[in-house]
Amino acid sequence: MSQSLTHSDAAWNARVELAAACRLTHLFGWTDLLATHISIRVPGRHDRYYVNPLGLLFDEVTASSILEVDVDGSVIVEPGRGQGDLNPAGTVIHGAIHATGSPQAEAVVHLHSREGVAVSCQRDGLLPLNQMALMIYADVAYHDFQGVVLDNEERDGLLRDLGDKHNLILRNHGTLSIGRTMAEAFGRIWRLERACRFQLAAQSAGVPLQELPPEVIARTVAQAKQITGDQSGFFPAGKREWAAHLRRLDRELPGYRD
Numbered sequence: 001m002s003q004s005l006t007h008s009d010a011a012w013n014a015r016v017e018l019a020a021a022c023r024l025t026h027l028f029g030w031t032d033l034l035a036t037h038i039s040i041r042v043p044g045r046h047d048r049y050y051v052n053p054l055g056l057l058f059d060e061v062t063a064s065s066i067l068e069v070d071v072d073g074s075v076i077v078e079p080g081r082g083q084g085d086l087n088p089a090g091t092v093i094h095g096a097i098h099a100t101g102s103p104q105a106e107a108v109v110h111l112h113s114r115e116g117v118a119v120s121c122q123r124d125g126l127l128p129l130n131q132m133a134l135m136i137y138a139d140v141a142y143h144d145f146q147g148v149v150l151d152n153e154e155r156d157g158l159l160r161d162l163g164d165k166h167n168l169i170l171r172n173h174g175t176l177s178i179g180r181t182m183a184e185a186f187g188r189i190w191r192l193e194r195a196c197r198f199q200l201a202a203q204s205a206g207v208p209l210q211e212l213p214p215e216v217i218a219r220t221v222a223q224a225k226q227i228t229g230d231q232s233g234f235f236p237a238g239k240r241e242w243a244a245h246l247r248r249l250d251r252e253l254p255g256y257r258d
Contacts, residue, residue: 008042015050015063017182019256021109022052023059024186024245027253030193036174037090039098039108040182043246046101047071051094064129071099071248084156089149096155097162097178104166105178107185115196116175123227125169126195128212129202133195135221135227136188142166145172169190186245187228187238 018040025038029069034054042048050066052058068076073091090110097105108112119126143161146154162168166174167188175192179185202209212220227233235241249256 014040014043015066016257018050019061019063020231021182021186022058022251023249023253023256026059030111030113036110036112037087039094041106049098051090054087062256070096092149096158107179107182109185109189110176112174113193115200116193116202119196120169120171120173128217129201130198132198135224136167136191137219139165140167143170181239181240187241233249
């Protein structure tokens, strides 16, 4: 966002980007009806974030329908905006991450997609089988399933397992990515979900998998850091992809800015 934006401009832009992420989740077929949640921190605050409301389909979410929530899960009522129900599971996951105040976690995308859940159920998780997987392979952590995420006591374990990584596979549950911007978080979840999809496709062929040698894995992981780097990379922090995503939304599913 531009430094010249007022706080109200920045807050509205954050709402728009969250609504866009919800609409894109619909377009990519990652939705779980009304479940799962995406959030972005309220600009300038470390104690509040925006999240999609429980009750709207992801293709129905607009900037004005977004909920503003504090890190303890209380909805901040704003007349005419974002009034709706809050998914209690989201308050545990998103509240825990946003409460850290980490600039690496301004945005959080959590999914229950078919491919992501399927890989989360595999003992070895994401495998270093292809280029897409290796773009994020060294940046993926794992969190064991403990039941539906409704207990605040799970927050500490979730944060401990995430550590300094930006992608989390919640075992037997789904996927999650964080970022300094929605563009960055969405770019990461897109790569994670696509890597899961490729892995399942390869495994379903019923033939032996072509494994990569360790030195090639290490080299490609190093290349991935260069490709997505802020300065030298040609896919810096999801910026190019995000601009393309928004152009697609404006063509195919407009109205998210309302």
